[in-house]
Amino acid sequence: MCLPILVMSGLQIFNAHPALYWGERSDPDRALLSIDAVGSDDNEPIGLTTVFGRTFDTTGLLGVSTDAEGRVRSRGFPSWATLPGPQWLAMGRRWHFFAAWIFVLNGTLFAMYSLAGRHLWRDLLPTWRELRGLGESIVDHLRFRHPHKDAVGRYNGLQKIAYLGVIFGLGPLIVWTGLAMSPRMDAAFPWLSDVWGGRQSARTVHFTACVLFIGYVALHVVMVTATGLWNNLRSMLSGWYRLPPPKSGGTL
């Protein structure tokens, strides 16, 4: 619940200044990414997205899009991707910071539980054999060849690295770069943003981490669906996974 709220209210906040930079300052001529609209809302405007100096026409999605009432709007991300839908920075910030507190508390509890309990050490840390077999595992995944029977009950090496990366990498990174954008936190702990080379760099990393997070969630959902949705959902929530019945006639 908390994650779609964070992502969508984050895009709402991003829309207030739809551009990314590196360093402390946001000099308009040095943007890494910018989303612009050319022309007025009544006169068929076009949406342009510029990434590393290359410009693409993204009308309909980025820069210019249609809102829930079917009106053409000049805005970074379209209204279906932001919370609230219309351009409303103040409300976006309210949702974002409320959900951020829940995310931080929830994440801290989960991290403490994993470190103290056995879940992390027993199920999540990859073994040497799994690390060596990583290349093979990647090829298997790309060919949609998934483990069956015995191997199914555990996470595989690739899965483990993805989970660890998200829990102990992306999660803390996104909170860190979020804090680095706060002027008060920056005053007390200048290294929060100095490590990245400035506040605008931290904002760019925050956004990039969000994109990676969305990618992870999308991949996770694809994998869970591809490997049997109901069975996976049952096991995630209850811990029980039903194996296919052994094929009959195999025994002598």
Next chain:
Amino acid sequence: MIDRRQLLTRGLATAGLVFLAGCDALSGNARAVRLLERAEAVSRRAQRLLSPRNAMAKEFTAADLSPVFPANGTINPADPAYQALAEQGFADWALEVGGLVERPQSFPLADLRRLPARTQITRHDCVEGWSAIGQWTGPQLSTVLDVVRPLPRARYVVFFSADPDESGAKYYESLDLEEARHPQTILAYEMNGHVLPIPHGAPLRLRVERQLGYKMAKYLMRIELRDSLTPIEGGRGGYWEDQGYEWYAGI
């Protein structure tokens, strides 16, 4: 007939739409918004707990100055009284400081320039997301407060601007005494070594370096010490605060 996968996809899409519509509806619900606003007090308390009271905002060098410092919000107040003052180079302008103080006083520019000044090169962070670096010069607000002597029951410093927008609402802002007495909280009459230009708030603007740009009221006319923010305008302590932005803008 639709198969299970289609049913599921449609189900998820519908659930997503309901979720979004729900969030949008909650944004218009006063009780839900009050719940969301609780996070502001949590953030304020947590940030004050974590960071030293007098933690100083980062200061930069002349090499770091923004080539172009954006001027946001009002860039030239339409108010005829303000325009008349501007025509005379603000020679007739004076900052009124009053409210809950022992010695209310008005400070013409010349008097403010005679007070000890602080020059600081700092990063200005706008709530929209952009940052710009500028150099600011002026007396510390604490120096001015020491001259007028706030009464013990004064809790807030309220800043009034010559700045009516199209709807006639006045720009104002407020700080608590802790932020007001911070060494980097200054009343700037100079920017980047020159007289403060009109788009940036001439003749005098507030600088509060540990908070967002909208706290730093431009075109200052009057400062009042108050025990409550409720009776002023929308009652939430500032022009943008009355429109739903956080009064504590340290985040």
